Each structure stands twice: as C-alpha cells, then as structure tokens.
Amino acid sequence: MLTARNIYKQYDRLTVLKGVDIAINKGEIVSIVGSSGAGKSTLLHILGSLDKADKGEIIINGQHLETLNGRKLAAFRNKHIGFVFQFHHLLPEFTALENVCIPGWIAGEKKKDVVIKATELLKTLGLGDRLENKPQQLSGGEQQRVAVARALINSPSIVMADEPTGNLDSANARELHQLFIDLRKKFNQTFLIVTHNEELAKMSDRVLQMKDGKMI
Numbered sequence: 001m002l003t004a005r006n007i008y009k010q011y012d013r014l015t016v017l018k019g020v021d022i023a024i025n026k027g028e029i030v031s032i033v034g035s036s037g038a039g040k041s042t043l044l045h046i047l048g049s050l051d052k053a054d055k056g057e058i059i060i061n062g063q064h065l066e067t068l069n070g071r072k073l074a075a076f077r078n079k080h081i082g083f084v085f086q087f088h089h090l091l092p093e094f095t096a097l098e099n100v101c102i103p104g105w106i107a108g109e110k111k112k113d114v115v116i117k118a119t120e121l122l123k124t125l126g127l128g129d130r131l132e133n134k135p136q137q138l139s140g141g142e143q144q145r146v147a148v149a150r151a152l153i154n155s156p157s158i159v160m161a162d163e164p165t166g167n168l169d170s171a172n173a174r175e176l177h178q179l180f181i182d183l184r185k186k187f188n189q190t191f192l193i194v195t196h197n198e199e200l201a202k203m204s205d206r207v208l209q210m211k212d213g214k215m216i
Contacts (some may be wrong), residue, residue: 001026001190002158007056009042011157017053018213027188029180031201034210041162043210047192048160049077061157073191078107081150082159086166088143090150092137096122096142097131100149107154114153121149124186125179141172148179157193158190165197177203182198 006135009017016039024030032040045051047058049065060064060080068076090099097118104114122131124147135143144164151159161180167172175202183189192201201207209216 001028002058002060002192004047004058005056007043007046007053007058009046009051009054016213017046020056020210020213020215022047022208022215024189024190024192026157027184028206029184029191029193029204030206030208031193031195031204032208032210033195033198033201035216038210039212039213040210044160044192044194046161047112048081049073050083070127071173075107078103080157082154082156083148084144084151084159084164086163088135088147088167090143090146092135095132095134096127096138096146099135099146100153104152104153109154117203118149118153122146125149132161139172140168141175144168144172144176145179148176148183152183152187152189161191161195163195164193165195165200171214172201173197176200 004020004022007017007020008015020043032043034040036116042051046053063076065073072170097115100118101114104117105111119131122128125148127142127145130142135146138146165176168176180191181203184191193204195201
C-alpha cells in the first residue's frame, strides 16, 4: 500500500535521513520509535508529502509521489493521507463538526454528504453530543478525537500520526490507543505512527526502530 525506497534528506550540512526503506500493507498499524533526532518525524512528513526527499521514491496505492507537484500533490494528499499531530491544529473559530468537514469540502464533495459523514464519524468516536462545540469547549482528549475524525473524513489510504498521544494524559492516551485498534477493525484503516509512547508502540502490528537517520 505504501512503499518508500532509499529516502535521503539533508538540511544544510546535517543529513537527517540516510537511505531509509519502508513498506506498509493495507490495514496494518505500524509504529516508528527511536530517540529524539533519529529522523522519525522528518520521515513521516516526507512520506506524507508535507516535505520533499532529496533522493528516493515514495509510492502510495501505485502513485509515485515524486511525479506530483503543486495542486495535484495537494489533491492527492487531501484524498489519500490523513494526519493526526501532537497538537490538534483545530481551527478555533469553527465547531467540531465544521473542523471535520473541511477536508471533505476542500475535496469538492457535496456539502450535505460531508456533513452526514462527519456527523457519523464523530458519533462513532463518542462525540455525538459535541458537534456544535468549538475546540476551546472540548477537553484535550476530545480535541484529539476530533482531529482523528478529520483525518478519516476522506476515507484515506493511510493515517499518519506524529506523537498523537504526546499532549494527552495517560487515560486519554490509552483511549486513543484503543480507538486506533477499533478503527482498524471497523474500517480496515492503515496507520503509521511516530511515537515515544511504549504502550502505543506495543499495540502495533510492527514496531520499526530508527537511529541516526536509518532503520535498524
């Protein structure tokens, strides 16, 4: 489903990624672990097309990302890749429902259809009574579940999560761990997770270790 080969990335004189290879199958939950500075988040951003590799190839569902630029790349990212970050990046002026709908509206889907799907997602994630609440009216765990619903709204091929429990207490972190498992069961959803959380990593199908810009 996702294959990346020989990924290199350098910033100034610092080589962050040194020929990384990775392959992920449909429906897998894969975690990448390693110390700070190992290159985990840089790799995730490159795999998610938020940054460009200096060298190497990335293929998602048969599409070579290096052949896409500008609007075509943005459209592919919006449709096929969902993102969950440590800080939720919800838009404060919009409700939970509107925040979830935005990627669907950007994709050009019918407004009413997106609202129906977003409502169902939020209900599935236990937020059916929070649809009209704005982010500041939600707990940290609730905000992160809204972010997960937003990541799922376009039925992406893969959800990429960068330290998704890093800003949550232990109880909310455990709930998010279970949520990923439930979503894989319900939607056969694929997840690639960068994390320092050992509990989250252990529940994955595979754990990949990075050190000094390489998989070990």
